[in-house]
Amino acid sequence: MAEPLGLRRGIWIGLLGFIATAAALRAEPTVGQDPARKLVIGSKNFAESRLLAEMLKILVEDRSDFEVEHRANLGGTLVCMEALRAGAIDVYPEYTGTGWTVILEEKRRASDPMRTYFEVAKAYRERWDIEWLSPFGLDNTYVLAISEAKAASLGITTISDLVAHGPSLTAGFSIEFMERPDGWPGLREFYSLQLGSARGLEHGLAYEALAAGEVDLVDAYATDGKLLRYPLRRLKDDRGFFPPYQAAPIVRGAVLRDHPELRSMLDGLAYRIDDASMTKLNHAVEVEQRGFREVAMGFLRDEGLTRNTAVEAPAQKRTGFWRFFLDRWRVTLQLVLEHIWLTAIAVALAALVALPLGIWIQGRPMAARISLAIAGVIQTIPSLALLALAIAVPGLGLSTRSAIAALFLYSLLPILRNTHAGLGAVDAELVDAAKAIGLTKGQVLRQIKLPMAMSTILAGLRTATVISIGVATLAAFIGAGGLGQPIVTGLYLNDPDLVLSGALPAGFLALAMDFVLGRLERRLVPRGLRA
Secondary structure: OOOOHHHHHHHHHHHHHHHHHHHHHHOOOOOOOOHHHEEEEEEEOOHHHHHHHHHHHHHHHHHOOOEEEEEEEEOHHHHHHHHHHHOOOOEEEEEHHHHHHHHOOOOOOOOOHHHHHHHHHHHHHHHHOEEEOOOOOOEOOEEEEEEHHHHHHHOOOEHHHHHHHHHHOEEEEEHHHHHOOOOHHHHHHHHOOOOOEEEEEOHHHHHHHHHOOOOOEEEEEOOOHHHHOOOEEEEEOOOOOOOOOEEEEEEEHHHHHHOOHHHHHHHHHOOOOOHHHHHHHHHHHHOOOOOHHHHHHHHHHHOOOOOOOOOOOOOOOOOOHHHHHHHOHHHHHHHHHHHHHHHHHHHHHHHHHHHHHHHHOOOOHHHHHHHHHHHHHHHHOOHHHHHHHHHOOOOOOOOHHHHHHHHHHHHHHHHHHHHHHHHHOOOHHHHHHHHHOOOOHHHHHHHHHHHHHHHHHHHHHHHHHHHHHHHHHHHHHHOOOOOHHHHHHHHHHOOHHHHHHHHHHHHHHHHHHHHHHHHHHHHHOOHHHOO
């Protein structure tokens, strides 16, 4: 039975049209922009960092003609630092303790806040031409928190007190705290502390786990807004393990040399935010679910730091998830198109590389082993680490290009492996018979091997597409957009509606693309050869 050419052509035209539409919407306007007067501010994926960055943005906008962009939700210290060094962002709020232990990898104990600040600032300036500006005034050090009832029953007030009770306690530590030298690994060794168990949790969910009795102990930041919500006891670091964590803007030196007036603008918040004020600000966004810009603008206005008298509209009270979801359909549609753009380009590029390579390694056992091993090793690299490494590659930076590069690498293995396996599974006797009747090697490939392997090859393409749609949610950690944006924000704000507004479309998108590619497979693979 002949294939309906019109339907196949229609499917391809439809897919290409969808990609083109997404590309058009994804394009950033360039008319009227002066790159020399643009400042890009980054922030990590937690509320305080985003609030501080938003305040810096408002200050610069209020006092200059700079076009200021805020790249929020960047995936932690590694991503932010790589983005700053690569010039993808110009400034972001950082903490002296993080610079001391994570970036500089200092093994010495740091106890004096100002000495730590000056040593970190000096090292950053000399190594990377990065300037630490004046601190905001807050010290957001790590603390361990336990429910007040549990602490009272066990008589625990300090971290040293935990030692005697540790084996009977379970901990839920933030994922970064589980790995950092100034986190659980260092704390465990320094205090000789053993716990019954310690597992990694998203920081925004740890308090809920503690309140529900699922864990006994969590790590917290000293200025966490949720510390005001729950009856918790903060354990005293009686032996002084945690270094000071003074928050301050850090800026690329080249930016300050080109625009020295920025220093006074960014220093506008110097020593204006103490621990108590920051805790209240975090509580406003984390617990009261007020908007970041609304809270930041309100603080600056109260402090007399902005001339902007515009009143930010407060967030409307929600009446349910579906109403919330429908009210933001335009935002969701834009994010879906961004997600499709990221995935389609990455999988298409991977297919252009993996399909020819899968064909070429047939009959070359050594080349096949090496190619599949390399693709397999790439697949084992943590996705966030791969995104962070992509930022440092010249020409990629903190953009959709880095996300596409990472997704491209993740898509190689399923396409390459299925192409190799599909072609290798073709009956050797059938191939010999084709050669016996005079078919050339190229004709055997096109007329025998590829049609018989097509079902397996397309299965690899479908697998790569579904994997890419899932991994693409992590593009939000480098500010590349997509459906991961509401998921990431919802996680650290503990906002289930926001998480679902990104997760549900991502799931439906994966199902839809799998269905479309399944229909395409039915049209391209002869009926008798379908899997």
